[in-house]
Amino acid sequence: MVDLKSFDDLKVNWRTSENMAEVENGIVQSVITSPPYWDLKDYGHENQIGTADESYDHYLDRMQAVWSECYDVLREDGTMWVVVDTVMEQGDLKLLPYHIAERAEETGFLLQDMVTWYKPTAIAGMTDRNVVNKKEYVVYLSKSKDHKFHAKEGQNGIEDPAVAQGHRLGNLWRHPVKRGTVGQNVLHKAPYPTSLIDRIVNVSTDPGDTVLDPFFGSGTTAVSALELGRPCIGYELNEEFKDVIVERLSSLQQRSLTEF
Numbered sequence: 001m002v003d004l005k006s007f008d009d010l011k012v013n014w015r016t017s018e019n020m021a022e023v024e025n026g027i028v029q030s031v032i033t034s035p036p037y038w039d040l041k042d043y044g045h046e047n048q049i050g051t052a053d054e055s056y057d058h059y060l061d062r063m064q065a066v067w068s069e070c071y072d073v074l075r076e077d078g079t080m081w082v083v084v085d086t087v088m089e090q091g092d093l094k095l096l097p098y099h100i101a102e103r104a105e106e107t108g109f110l111l112q113d114m115v116t117w118y119k120p121t122a123i124a125g126m127t128d129r130n131v132v133n134k135k136e137y138v139v140y141l142s143k144s145k146d147h148k149f150h151a152k153e154g155q156n157g158i159e160d161p162a163v164a165q166g167h168r169l170g171n172l173w174r175h176p177v178k179r180g181t182v183g184q185n186v187l188h189k190a191p192y193p194t195s196l197i198d199r200i201v202n203v204s205t206d207p208g209d210t211v212l213d214p215f216f217g218s219g220t221t222a223v224s225a226l227e228l229g230r231p232c233i234g235y236e237l238n239e240e241f242k243d244v245i246v247e248r249l250s251s252l253q254q255r256s257l258t259e260f
């Protein structure tokens with residue numbers, strides 16, 4: 001089987017992203033991630049952020065440490081994109097994306113937008129007394145006012161149900177979720193769609209720019225980044241993800257082997 005080390009443009013650090021000493025400051029163009037949610041999923045690691053015995057404030061504090069590290073490793077014109085949704089806690093909705101935005105702003109980030117990712121295929125409600133939740137947010141932040149951003153005419157296309165083709169990129173993005181595409185194990189679930197990450201990579205970077213994901217999971221960020229010619233750095237606590245990452249990247253590897 002192909003080893004992760006054989007991908008020259010990918011470096012995964014198997015430890016907590018609360019300290020990113022391995023990454024030189026000012027070299028990352030775009031941080032693209034989906035964080036662990038508070039009190040939602042047990043990824044089976046003692047350093048995991050967001051376990052049931054952690055208070056919501058403590059969870060936000062630990063996440064803020066990660067945002068602060070991300071700020072330092074970003075270039076001056078860099079951006080950070082956090083795909084995250086609200087969470088229902090004992091019948092009360094927590095506005096997690098807004099709290100993440102506030103904490104990131106405290107570390108120096110500028111909030112650019114709360115993009116809505118519309119998921120037309122979502123069918124389950126949070127409870128049977130709620131409407132079906134068909135969206136997640138993409139918290140879009142920048143390090144400075146002069147950040148890199150390539151929203152071209154026509155990029156909206158048919159993906160935005162609210163705007164006709166040809167208009168400038170809006171903040172309502174339609175990306176269907178395909179279930180069960182990367183295995184049935186609980187560790188391998190909840191990846192975001194590559195079409196969503198492709199869009200962020202294209203909008204926020206140029207070929208050759210470095211992308212970082214501090215909560216790497218099954219490596220969707222790397223699949224998009226490497227496919228689009230951007231080197232990728234990841235942090236992830238669970239080495240159990242190694243096999244599924246290699247599996248997802250193997251088509252790229254095979255392609256580059258045949259190219260040479």
Ligand SMILES: C[S@@+](CC[C@H](N)C(=O)[O-])C[C@H]1O[C@@H](n2cnc3c(N)ncnc32)[C@H](O)[C@@H]1O
Pocket residue numbers: 015016017018033034035036037043047048049189190191192214215216217218219220221235236237238
């Ligand atoms: C929502 S998942 C990311 C899913 C990912 N976008 C994908 O495509 O599969 C969050 C990930 O954060 C990891 N994680 C939790 N606490 C962490 C920490 N302190 N440092 C690094 N990773 C952590 C979990 O193991 C989990 O894989």
